């Protein structure tokens with residue numbers, strides 16, 4: 001079967017600053033919360049850090065990576081700016097050398113006919129702001145708007161798509177609730193306070209720099225990782241209620257304020273006492289967060305299975321069926337479910353872009369020096385088939401980006417997990433395009449997917 005995609009479809013790949021750049025303190029860059037966190041013993045598998053990562057900050061490496069993107073045939077590339085490269089301590093004038101790096105990325109993409117999609121925040125808060133309370137403090141929202149203003153002023157005309165916040169759900173629950181990510185804080189009150197300020201920072205930036213404010217050239221939107229949350233036993237009312245609660249915390253906590261201008265009532269009721277009735281929300285905040293976005297980015301990886309536990313707890317159940325190296329269930333139908341749900345319940349005709357989809361497998365170079373990642377090819381093919389089905393069902397999908405272009409630093413899992421279309425030998429920084437690279441190249445060239453049956 002030949003499944004074609006719309007003309008002009010944005011075939012892309014994604015990366016983020018800390019995960020690939022290295023050069024942790026080059027050219028006046030200040031430390032981020034991830035620099036601090038990774039250097040704290042016991043936080044990251046094998047004690048790995050992003051100090052060197054894929055060395056993508058190096059000018060020769062940057063130019064070679066851009067050429068790889070051309071070879072792949074990319075139409076779009078998602079990358080993130082690291083805030084402390086631009087403002088080493090999170091405030092004040094721009095650090096010109098840091099800004100120049102992102103200018104070189106944007107210019108290099110334009111020279112090669114690739115659309116830049118720039119993420120303003122992929123979790124790299126300046127450590128200096130963390131010391132003043134970070135996302136628990138409302139002032140961080142002001143600092144964020146100033147930082148976004150520097151980027152917009154320098155690159156606004158050249159970048160058609162701007163991502164305000166990448167996966168606020170992850171910063172919220174992993175960074176401020178569970179402590180697995182930087183800054184390593186714990187507790188639901190912290191998580192909900194951070195979530196509100198992350199959302200407010202998104203709304204402020206859309207209001208200030210989005211297409212409506214600036215005449216339509218630069219489009220602004222958030223990226224949300226949306227997860228189908230399933231009851232472990234669909235026949236159990238308790239499991240269904242537990243799944244609904246987790247759906248609230250993972251998905252609706254972000255979708256409802258952005259697209260409906262309100263927090264989900266069940267979440268408000270559940271955390272009313274703990275948060276002094278969401279004391280961090282000021283009267284105008286929800287209208288700001290609800291400012292119409294220009295697009296929504298969706299990251300899709302895997303569904304979650306939830307059972308009701310004792311004492312009002314929820315239990316995460318292991319995946320059924322095939323899974324990735326990270327033990328994430330492989331569930332392409334969940335992708336269609338997410339895209340259609342978001343369109344039907346929240347976004348209507350607003351353009352959606354799949355900003356991340358991909359999988360980690362135990363990739364290695366064989367004796368011939370090749371990486372035959374057939375599992376990734378199957379994963380991507382099965383997911384793209386579902387994206388195409390969603391398009392056929394009327395979802396206004398404008399693009400699809402693989403996570404990731406390169407193997408890179410996978411947060412608390414360090415370098416063990418490999419998500420790239422390109423294998424990275426970290427000792428030499430040699431890049432080896434995997435079998436999935438050639439396969440994706442074919443899809444982009446044909447603007448279509450060939451599938452059996």
Ligand code: IFM
Pocket residue numbers: 016019167299356403410
């Ligand atoms: O590597 C991450 C990325 O930074 C955000 N989305 C999920 C990816 C895989 O875990």
